[in-house]
Amino acid sequence: MQSYDILFMFAFLPVYMGLFAITPAKHRALVMTLGNAVTAVFCGLRCAAVYTLCTAVCYFSGIAIYNMRNNEQRTAMRKALAAGNFCLAAAALVICSPRGVDVSAFTPFKAAVFSVLPLNMISYIADVFRGDCEAQTNAAQLAAYLGFFPSAGYGPVYRYKMVRSCFAEPRPDASKLALGIRYYIMGLAAYTVVAVRLSELHAELLATSAEQLSGGAAWMGTLVFYAGFGTSVIASLFMGHGLAVMQGIRSGHCFRRKFMQPVTERRLKEFNIPLCRWLKDYVTMPLRRAGFDKYAALSVSILLGALWYGFTPGWLAAGALLAAAVTVQGRLTKHHTPAEPFVIIGSAAAKLITFAAVSCAAVWEFISGKAGFALFRTAGADDGFFYTFFGEAVIPTLIGLVIAGSLLHSLVNRMNLRLFKLVLPLAELVFLAIAAAYMVR
Amino acid sequence: MKKFFDYVTIVIFFAFCIFPLAGSLFSDAKDQNDGGLRGIGDHLKNSFPMKQSWDRLYSVTARTLGQREFYGVYYDEADGRLIKLFTEYDEKKLGRSVGTLNRYKKQHSRMPVYSMIVPTASGIYRENLPEALEVVDQQKLIDDIYYRIDEDITPLDVFSRLYSVRDSYIYFRSDDRWTQTGAFEAYMAVARKLGASPYGAENYDIEFTNVPFCGQLSDISFITDIQPDMIDAYRCKYGSYIRSCSAIRERQIYTKASVYSRGALSNPDKYTFFLGSTDYRSVQIDSTAADQPSILIIGSDYANCFVPFLAPNYSKITLINPAEMGDKKLSDIVTPEDYDMTLFLFDTETFCEGFEL
Structure with a gap:
């Protein structure tokens, strides 16, 4: 049961929020745990079992690690416990992935359930191990954090130390509730109307025989993939962030992309801020403290981030390309303040690099699918398919590019906010109605 | 604020x-x-x-975003029709149907056997459909089927006739079946080959039932803002040739004096106007043409609106729907030797799904 399912929005959510509202704040963690458990059960008994097991192991391990913090003789055991939990997290990622043994976090357009559970486990154990916070003795609060159902897809990924107080006594007020609803509606509309349609178009393209496919259509497909992937992630983040804010979980923006962002590293960071912060805290900084070069540590993080989106050679290539681009750009501009022309050129280059990186994943989909090497075909095939595909794909792709490029976000920042506030409730209603129409069909 | x-x-x-x-x-x-x-x-x-309103909102939004295909149904905006796409078939199932025909002919070698495979709208309007949809070339498929069936089975080509009148109302706009006008055109094309003298259009009055409807393709695609369909009934000017029409469904027998059932126009499936239903196991029509031969028709529901045209030419017409036979065999329902000829009448898609007798 995902946050875009009809059952979630019209059955689970109103009942859950009603229960949440009437429960005293200090017991709301129990309600959140119940919500997580229900979501896990709907995802299958396997997910429910993994969630229960991981929570139990984390609970006792965290307390043990925390209690042994001042005992130098138990350092090896502390490390072993932490390492064991990290291995369990990796196993949970494999078990809960929708393609099972394929070890993919999720396909570009369908978020896996509980793909964030392993990251939350690592975050909690690492924070307790490092002494950044105490071990959680309230099992309900820990369970509420670990399997937090709004984050069950693409995120947002919450670092334990930043949100632990929110899970103690969550107290949303009317403004947070309304803000959360707005985020959720926008994410839902973007996902159901645009992302799902783009994924259908992409699947249609992959199912087309290689002889039918011209190079133009295949490359159009990579654009569809890019727009669809970006929209899926951003829509999913909007929905997750909205649901979390509705429950009083305090967190910053999930993405904040400037249209003219010349630095690739910052462009990547601003695409999925919670994930990037998680990677920085638990991968980049530990590697740097271990003596790794800044760009080497960053490259490892970028690779892991890319693989989290999709465990395929295509995504590995995407991560490698991005890591190389970040390293080269960083080293070349290390001692220079970017001049004005560089901002424009750099922004275009950063966008192109991002597109090229995501295209690696798309190319892999084509090569591993029936479409074969159509991408490398420039002539010979009839372009009737291209024109038809273009006609069906152009509008959703353009909307997807606007969403993925955060153009909307930039436009909103530049708009007259007073006028926008009047239009916003109407826009919400329209988006809600359209999303509902897509869910009900 | x-x-x-x-x-x-x-x-x-x-x-x-x-x-x-x-x-x-x-x-x-x-x-x-x-x-x-x-x-x-x-x-x-x-x-x-208000589900219908939401469905309409979905279809309007999807079409605004450029979508034209909805769950295997293509919206041809230029012609204002919905076309059920026929994009693939199972070669084994097709082989089973061909084998059934050939075995039947071997078992009844002295009886004239005819085969009429009717193209669906996806075949006739294939040029209107984008190439990317890769719909089956039904003309080629029908030719291939006729090539594979026993040479003693007479193939009846209706594709050319239907293609030549494709601008007429020969297929429903929101249903995947043909209209009686389409059936009439096919009748005119094949009547002589069946050994019958065709009764031309001047012999019929066309009754427009004035019950507009949107068929099952509208339900699938959620597109309802096309011109509604209407059932038209061809009634012979010189009186009805039908003495009785008995439909058998399991153990129940329904007998009427007409092949048309006005009461069925209140059903969701308006096509049941022809013969009263589409899920009969067999239908027997006795006509007033006592000195004419009898014909056994084995086929899909495309035969339902074709049968009324045969009434002046055949004394007894029996329809068997293989899809409704269940566990029974053909010999449990009828004795083919009691008939003067057999006609296999299927639409392409149903024929390719495979059937046995």
């Missing part, structure tokens, strides 16, 4: 979420779905208040 908008947002959102849930709890909509998560989700969808 900001707080006001916040409260408005909260109230509208939760009212929107709760209303369908309440509606589904009080709904007496019966679903044929099994239980479980999917069943609950389907029940919620089916009992959603």
Whole structure:
């Protein structure tokens, strides 16, 4: 049961929020745990079992690690416990992935359930191990954090130390509730109307025989993939962030992309801020403290981030390309303040690099699918398919590019906010109605 | 002001979420779905208040975004019709159908056997469909079928005739079957080959039933803003040739004096106007043409609106629908030797699904 399912929005959510509202704040963690458990059960008994097991192991391990913090003789055991939990997290990622043994976090357009559970486990154990916070003795609060159902897809990924107080006594007020609803509606509309349609178009393209496919259509497909992937992630983040804010979980923006962002590293960071912060805290900084070069540590993080989106050679290539681009750009501009022309050129280059990186994943989909090497075909095939595909794909792709490029976000920042506030409730209603129409069909 | 908008947002959102849930709890909509998560989700969808309006909103939005194909149904905006796409078939199942025909001919070698494979709208309007959809070339497929069947079975080509009158109302705009006008054109093309003298259009009055409807393709694609379809009934000017029409469904027999059933126009499936239903096991029509031969027709529901044209030419017409035979064999239902000829009448898609007798 995902946050875009009809059952979630019209059955689970109103009942859950009603229960949440009437429960005293200090017991709301129990309600959140119940919500997580229900979501896990709907995802299958396997997910429910993994969630229960991981929570139990984390609970006792965290307390043990925390209690042994001042005992130098138990350092090896502390490390072993932490390492064991990290291995369990990796196993949970494999078990809960929708393609099972394929070890993919999720396909570009369908978020896996509980793909964030392993990251939350690592975050909690690492924070307790490092002494950044105490071990959680309230099992309900820990369970509420670990399997937090709004984050069950693409995120947002919450670092334990930043949100632990929110899970103690969550107290949303009317403004947070309304803000959360707005985020959720926008994410839902973007996902159901645009992302799902783009994924259908992409699947249609992959199912087309290689002889039918011209190079133009295949490359159009990579654009569809890019727009669809970006929209899926951003829509999913909007929905997750909205649901979390509705429950009083305090967190910053999930993405904040400037249209003219010349630095690739910052462009990547601003695409999925919670994930990037998680990677920085638990991968980049530990590697740097271990003596790794800044760009080497960053490259490892970028690779892991890319693989989290999709465990395929295509995504590995995407991560490698991005890591190389970040390293080269960083080293070349290390001692220079970017001049004005560089901002424009750099922004275009950063966008192109991002597109090229995501295209690696798309190319892999084509090569591993029936479409074969159509991408490398420039002539010979009839372009009737291209024109038809273009006609069906152009509008959703353009909307997807606007969403993925955060153009909307930039436009909103530049708009007259007073006028926008009047239009916003109407826009919400329209988006809600359209999303509902897509869910009900 | 900001707080006001916040409260408005909260109230509208939760009212929107709760209303369908309440509606589904009080709904007496019966679903044929099994239980479980999917069943609950389907029940919620089916009992959603004002579902038709939401479906319409979906189809308008999807079409605005450039979508033209909806669950295997293509919306031909230029012609204002919905076309069920026929994009693939199972070669083994097709082989089974061909084998059934050939075995039947071997078993009844002295009886004239005819085969009429009718193209669906996807075949006749193939040029209107984008190449990317890769619909089956039904003309080629029908030729291939006729090439594979026993050479003693007479193939009846209707593709050319239907293609030449494709601008007429020969297929429903929102249903995947042909109209009686289309059946009449096919009748005119094949009557002589069946050994009958065709009764031309001047012999018929066309009754327009004035019951507009949107067929099953509209339900699948959620597109209803096309010109509604209408059933037209061809009635012979010189009186009815039908003495009785008996439809047999399991152990029940329904006998009427006409092949048309006005009462069936109140059914959701208006095509049941022809013969009263589409799920009969067999239908026997006795005509007043006592000195004419008898014909056994084995086929899909495309035969339903074709049969009335045969009444002046045959004393007894029996239709068998292989899809409704269940566990029974043909010999349990009829004795083919009691008939003077057999006609296999299928639409391309049903023929390719495979059937046995």
